[in-house]
Amino acid sequence: MSLRIENLNVAFGETKVLHDLCLDIADGEFISLLGASGCGKSTLLKSIAGLLEAGTGKVLIDGKEMNGIQPQKRGTVIVFQDLRLFPHMTAGKNIAFPMRIRGVQKERQKETVSRLLGQVQLTGYEDRKIREMSGGQMQRVALARALAADPRLLLLDEPFSGLDERLRAEMGELVRKLHRENRLTTVLVTHDKQEALKFSDRIALMSGGRILQYDTPRNIFRHPINREVAEYFGRMNYIRDGGKEIWVRPFDLRIIPSGEDCRVKDIVFMGETAEVTVDTPGGEVLCMMTGSDLEALGIAPGDPVGIEIGRKTGMAPAEGREKM
Amino acid sequence: MREEPEKAVKKRRFMITDIILIMFVLAIILPVAVMLVWTVTERWAWPDLWPQVFSLRALDGIFQRSEVLTKLFASSIIISSAVALLSVAIGTMTARALVLYEFPGKGLVYFLTVLPFMVPATVFAMGVQITFIKLGLNNTVAGVVIAHLICSLPYGVRLLMDGTAAVGARLEEQARVLGASAGQAFFRVTLPILIPVILSAFCMSYIVSFSQYFLTLLIGGGQVKTFTIVMVPYLQSGDRNIACAYSVIFLCITLAVFAIFEKIADRWSRNTDTAFYT
Ligand SMILES: Nc1ncnc2c1ncn2[C@@H]1O[C@H](COP(=O)(O)OP(=O)(O)OP(=O)(O)O)[C@@H](O)[C@H]1O
Ligand SMILES: [Mg+2]
Numbered sequence: 001m002s003l004r005i006e007n008l009n010v011a012f013g014e015t016k017v018l019h020d021l022c023l024d025i026a027d028g029e030f031i032s033l034l035g036a037s038g039c040g041k042s043t044l045l046k047s048i049a050g051l052l053e054a055g056t057g058k059v060l061i062d063g064k065e066m067n068g069i070q071p072q073k074r075g076t077v078i079v080f081q082d083l084r085l086f087p088h089m090t091a092g093k094n095i096a097f098p099m100r101i102r103g104v105q106k107e108r109q110k111e112t113v114s115r116l117l118g119q120v121q122l123t124g125y126e127d128r129k130i131r132e133m134s135g136g137q138m139q140r141v142a143l144a145r146a147l148a149a150d151p152r153l154l155l156l157d158e159p160f161s162g163l164d165e166r167l168r169a170e171m172g173e174l175v176r177k178l179h180r181e182n183r184l185t186t187v188l189v190t191h192d193k194q195e196a197l198k199f200s201d202r203i204a205l206m207s208g209g210r211i212l213q214y215d216t217p218r219n220i221f222r223h224p225i226n227r228e229v230a231e232y233f234g235r236m237n238y239i240r241d242g243g244k245e246i247w248v249r250p251f252d253l254r255i256i257p258s259g260e261d262c263r264v265k266d267i268v269f270m271g272e273t274a275e276v277t278v279d280t281p282g283g284e285v286l287c288m289m290t291g292s293d294l295e296a297l298g299i300a301p302g303d304p305v306g307i308e309i310g311r312k313t314g315m316a317p318a319e320g321r322e323k324m
Numbered sequence: 325m326r327e328e329p330e331k332a333v334k335k336r337r338f339m340i341t342d343i344i345l346i347m348f349v350l351a352i353i354l355p356v357a358v359m360l361v362w363t364v365t366e367r368w369a370w371p372d373l374w375p376q377v378f379s380l381r382a383l384d385g386i387f388q389r390s391e392v393l394t395k396l397f398a399s400s401i402i403i404s405s406a407v408a409l410l411s412v413a414i415g416t417m418t419a420r421a422l423v424l425y426e427f428p429g430k431g432l433v434y435f436l437t438v439l440p441f442m443v444p445a446t447v448f449a450m451g452v453q454i455t456f457i458k459l460g461l462n463n464t465v466a467g468v469v470i471a472h473l474i475c476s477l478p479y480g481v482r483l484l485m486d487g488t489a490a491v492g493a494r495l496e497e498q499a500r501v502l503g504a505s506a507g508q509a510f511f512r513v514t515l516p517i518l519i520p521v522i523l524s525a526f527c528m529s530y531i532v533s534f535s536q537y538f539l540t541l542l543i544g545g546g547q548v549k550t551f552t553i554v555m556v557p558y559l560q561s562g563d564r565n566i567a568c569a570y571s572v573i574f575l576c577i578t579l580a581v582f583a584i585f586e587k588i589a590d591r592w593s594r595n596t597d598t599a600f601y602t
Contacts, residue, residue, distance in 0.1 A: 049501045071500040084498035088516050088593075097512075098502040149502045 001062045001075070001152040001185055002027045003048065008057035010040075010047050017043045019209045020057070025202075028183040030176070032196035034232070035206030041189045042081065044206070045155045048187075049076040061153070072101075075152035079159045081189075083142040085130045091117070091141045092126030098149035116144040120174065136163045140171065147178065154179075156188045172199060193233055197221065205229055237285045239309070250275070250288035252310040255297060259306020264299050280307060356575065362568035382565035386573075397577060400551040403465065404533040405581065407472040411529035412522055414473075415480030416488075422481075423488040437481045440474055448475075449539045456543055463545040471543045472536055476529035483528065487521030488514075519589050527582050534578065 003025040010018040017040045025031050033041050046052045048059055050071035059066040066074060085094050092113050099109045117123055120140035130138065139159055146154060156175065160168045176199055179186045190196055196203050197217040204214040213220055213229045224230035227238075230247060237248045255264075255276060265284065266277040274294040276287045285307065289297075299305060361375065362368070363382055368375035386393060421427070422434055440448060452471050453462065461467030491514050499509035515522075537552045544553070551574060558567040 046497075051497050051500065070505070071497075072503045072505055074501075076501060078498070078501045080494070080498060082494065084494050086495060086499075086513055086517075097499070097504075101499075101503045101508055101512075145502065 003153060003185065004058075004060040004063070005044075005048070006058040006060070008044075008047060008059065009055040010043055010052055011055050016055075017209050018047065021209065021211060023204060023211060023214065025185060025187070028179075028185055029201045030179050030185075030199060031187045032200040032203045033187055033189045033206060034191070034193065034196055034203060039206045040209040041206060042157055043209075045078055045157055045187065045189065048153070049078050049155060050074050051078075075150075076155060077146045077149045077151035077153070078155040078157060079142050079146045081157045081159075081161070083138050083159075085138055085142055085145070087130050089130070090126065091122070091128045091130065091133065091137075094130065094141055095145045095148050097145060112148060113144075116147055119147075119178075120144045121170070136167050139163060143171070143175070151184065154184050154186045156186065158189050158191065161191070175199075197233070205232060235286055235288075239280075239285065240282045246309070248285075248309055250286045253285060253287040254308040254310055255287055255289070255299065256306040256308055257297065257299065257303075260304055262305050262307050264301050264303045264305055266301060267294070267299070269294065278305060278307060356572075359568045359571055359575075362565055363572055365565050368564075379565075382563075382569040385566060386569050393573075396549055396551055396554060397573075399465075399549065400534065401577065401581060403469055403472070403548075403550060404530045406469050407476055407533035408526045408530040410469070410473050411476045411480040412484075412526050415477060415484045415525055415529075416518070416522065418477075418481050419484035419488045423485055424493050438478045441478050445475075445538060449542050452539070453542050462543060463547040465544075465548055468540055468544045468548045468550075471539050472533040475536060475539065476532040479528040479532060480525040483521055483525040484518070487518050491517050516593055519593055523586060523589055526585060530581065531578070534574075 003023070005021060005023040008018055008021040009016065021040075021044065023044075033044070035041055043052065047054055050059075050066060050069060054067065061074060061076070085091075086097065089097065095113045095116055096109045099112060104112075113126060114123070117125055120143055122137060122140055122144070125133075125137070125141075128137075130141075133141065139162075143156075143159060146156075160171045163171060172195055175186065175188065178184055188196075188199070200217055202214060202216055203220050205212045205220065207228065213225050215223075220229065221233050224233070227236070230236045235250050237250065237253065239246050239248055255278065262278050262280045264276060265279050268275040269291060272291055274289055274291050276289070276294070276299070278285050278287060287307070364378050364380060365375040366377040366379035366381060368377075418433070418437060422430060422437075449471075452474065456462045456467045456471070459467075461470065495513045495517070496506075496509040499513045500506070504512065534550075535552055536550075537556050540548065540550050540553055544550070546553075551570070555567060555570040555574070558570060
């Protein structure tokens with residue numbers, strides 16, 4: 001289903017948290033929501049789900065205005081940051097909860113619970129008590145419970161923070177698979193930009209209750225509308241070239257051994273990649289390359305070198321993107 | 325080597341808890357034991373450690389009046405249970421309002437619910453009596469129930485406020501987005517988790533109601549008889565064996581009532597597919 005947010009304002013008492021926020025999500029899209037802590041991501045999800053009163057503005061689901069529609073009638077399910085599993089129920093009962101509310105047959109409930117537990121790799125955990133589960137297991141139960149509610153829009157508020165690398169990747173894969181298989185419109189809040197770039201159809205970067213930029217991973221990385229966005233997704237060199245400023249990502253700069261006007265300042269070798277800081281007449285720049293490229297280059301701090309700006313790397317802010 | 329200090333700590337902790345436990349048991353068991361002995365004692369003068377004369381006079385007396393007493397107990401239990409149930413129901417709602425919602429006059433409501441803590445019981449009883457006479461509630465069971473309720477509500481509200489604050493609104497929010505209405509979210513999520521606190525609040529309110537003497541006398545005007553009303557004169561007149569016999573019965577009945585309510589709560593939890601959250 002599609003979601004459209006128009007000029008949403010949300011305030012807690014006097015403090016405004018969301019300012020004139022607009023967002024458009026097409027049916028079946030996978031959207032990542034990024035932004036610093038406290039910028040209003042959770043607040044946005046709660047407003048979409050109807051847990052918070054919108055001050056002004058609209059939330060439209062499939063074109064229908066949601067103002068005054070109760071949370072349970074919206075078909076939007078949140079997996080919260082703090083999971084919120086019901087402590088007095090077993091894992092299985094937690095997952096069955098949305099089905100019990102809907103009055104699904106007991107047998108069907110059982111089947112669905114065991115199928116979902118299998119999907120989150122917790123087969124046989126039906127009767128496990130919540131307080132006897134690890135953090136990662138609880139996160140997976142929370143995800144399974146959300147799926148049991150048959151959401152039209154799945155809102156994931158950093159559900160995989162704190163998982164170890166492997167499980168995190170697996171859960172990420174699972175969410176993506178579910179998204180692909182069920183065409184489930186999904187919004188994922190995350191602090192992990194790699195995860196966002198990798199998984200999303202589009203990324204919304206928030207700051208201070210506004211959306212700075214909302215675009216495809218490629219565009220938001222390649223054509224950031226301002227320095228804040230640019231630096232959020234990676235390092236950036238701002239090189240003065242005559243009267244104008246060009247933006248170059250460190251990987252788009254090439255060091256050439258035969259040069260006069262620049263000098264290697266520092267080299268940081270990190271295995272697969274390496275960072276080289278170079279003093280140029282226009283100031284310091286940062287170059288990144290693979291570790292093996294660095295070895296092939298054979299440079300040392302103090303060496304005179306030249307800098308070449310790789311092709312298509314000049315990234316002046318894209319015109320007319322400010323308004324999105 | 326490294327395990328030793330740990331073991332020592334563990335052992336000491338055991339001793340401390342043991343001592344506390346023993347003191348606790350003494351503080352409760354000893355008076356009860358003395359009371360039990362008193363029920364069959366005719367004379368037990370200082371400084372003897374053991375009664376001089378035993379008799380079954382007190383128990384006899386009580387059994388002879390058993391029909392009256394059964395009625396008395398029944399009315400006492402009904403009044404106190406009603407008070408406790410109302411206190412828990414009103415307390416749960418009040419606590420919810422006070423903890424989870426913002427509304428104008430919240431401070432005042434809170435102040436009013438705990439006011440009976442602060443006003444001396446006699447002053448309070450007078451005020452209630454005057455009001456109830458005007459309302460025509462004096463000398464009625466309903467009047468006594470309401471008066472007891474005013475006394476026991478502060479305990480209920482305080483306990484349930486802590487419970488409600490501990491549970492918070494988060495689980496209900498989660499239930500809502502999973503498809504539950506506001507009512508379902510409360511009854512299926514918060515209420516089962518609150519059961520232990522509700523039981524405490526119930527017992528507290530029950531006891532407060534059961535032990536009201538002055539207030540019951542004043543509002544009930546002698547028409548509404550409760551166990552305490554009948555017992556207190558014996559205590560004052562020095563008929564200690566009869567008073568003790570009454571107390572023992574009081575204790576047994578209270579425990580029985582609490583046990584029954586715990587059973588009911590337990591059964592209810594089980595029916596709603598939940599377990600006690602301890
Ligand atoms: N119930 C509330 N009452 C008052 N202020 C609140 C409330 N909830 C959130 N806020 C404030 O609103 C702002 C946005 O909070 P929100 O939880 O949406 O941030 P977030 O982007 O999800 O942060 P994080 O990444 O740390 O989870 C914060 O400044 C927070 O202090
Ligand atoms: Mg958050």
